[in-house]
Amino acid sequence: MDAREIEAKAKALGKASGQEESATVILGLLKELQTGIRATEDLLRRTKIGVVVNRFKQSKSPEVARLASDIVSKWRTEVNKQKQGGGAAASRSSNSPRPPQNGTGPSTPASATPSDKASKLSVPPDKRTWKADGVDINVTSSKVRDSCTGLMYDGLCLGSTESPKTVLTKASAVEKAAHSYLGPETKPEYKEKMRSLFQNLKNKSNPMLRVRVLSGEIAPEKFVRMTSDELRSEQQREADEAIKKKNMNDAMVAQGERSISTSLQCGKCGQRKVTYTEAQTRAADEPMTLFCTCVVCGKSWRQ
Template sequence: MEAKQIVEATKALAKASTNDASPSNILNLLNEVKNGVVPSEDLLRSTKVGVMVNKFKQSKNPEINRLAGEIVKKWREDIQKQKDSASRKGSPAANGKATPTRRESPAPTSDGSRSTVPPDQRDHKKDKVDIKRTNQQTRDNSIGLFYNGIAFMSTASPNSILERAVGCEKAVFDAFGPETNKAYVAKVRSLFQNLKNKSNPKLRTNVLSGNIPPERFVQMTADELKSAERREQDEQLQKENLKDSFVPKEEKSISSSLQCGKCGQKKVSYSQAQTRSADEPMTTFCEFLLNLLRV
């Protein structure tokens, strides 16, 4: 299939995913791209056919789910073989000169295997990681924020953290982009603050390990992002507030002789309590009902 045909097939898959197309129709379309597409990284990126096929891995239909998974797996293997082959071609030749290989984006400047920076001080600059992955400064800066949040208190390799940071930024971009949208900026900042929260290490661990996929992470509510301890504290506070709401309050007398110095009205409630020695007069506490002024 030529690029134009692949684009048309991608559009057909997108349409099928939104109009409740029959499973047989979807399977036919998937088989068409499976048999007709010779994958390359540039081709999949430009036509977005890989993204569309990958969406069908979430299908509730087991046949569609399985076929989409097979296609994605095969394409990834084919592309990896292409990269391995290019890498071998780029190794020193008999004349001692290396043939340069094409690289889509700069690789991390560190070896990617480990970081010598203390876990509580890690960020992409100290780890010497190149975050320029999209050729768009705002998005690259967002990748840096996600890296800093995930790397905090982590001993994981820079490469694995960077991979997850890139995935998180892409998920935000897909859901709230473009990067000029206020919703995109607000979501990145909010998620970074939750990742950097010292009391929520489990969130960082789950995001890094993939237990919380990027697509799920960016859609989590504020309550879902909380740590278990914080959620328990909030629930306890709600219980206490509910309990307090059922505690009977002290009844107060209402006087028409006392006048509010602020509004001039005479709707005043008052109560008395012994705040000084027993042989001295009781203290009168007044609350003006219209403006809740207390004296």
């Protein structure tokens, strides 16, 4: 497969996931990728297919999760072998300097190299912050904007193994997009949006949001314009829909008929049109409690 075909498969997988296609459809797409790709670092980086497949490791289908894990492991092994082979070949050449670990090809971005990714993380992924990573967030001339860049960094780096340089680049891009969309930084809309994005990035029930933003699946310009509903995960939407459905069903259950009395008088409007129900709220040998509602003014009380 060439890069264009791989990108088409990635889109098909994303669509299948969003539409909750059957495991059979997803397995078919994954098997085509398993047999049709000879993985290279440049190819995986350009097509971002590794990020897409990696998401299916969390699939509810054991078969899909297992196959996705096998594919990612296979590609990682192939890329590592290529790096080791390239390093050995360079060491045998006395006429040229040894290439850096990440290669020297023009298509390899310097901001996301494996060596950078591995060597500059000094704390566990779940303990990362811009301070813990030793990152300089002063990238603008505004303290407010720099503080928001740090906020985005803290949201994006949580649980991630991406290099500090990569995370800072993405955090700066998000802040810049938000400033362009809602700025200047003195406007409350800008500050509220940055706080909202941070809270969504830190949400433990929506870990894929961080991955999608860091990988570029969600561009910064789109990210800062997403509504609160769009920012939520599919699982969160399903849970809310289930609660909404339950509340609707409960509301449709027939209510017990309430008695109407003309002997009870409303203390607010003085009318004697009062509905009531009885309940034993005290000891069994004590009288029942009346829960009353005036049908004229709506006042409720108990006696």
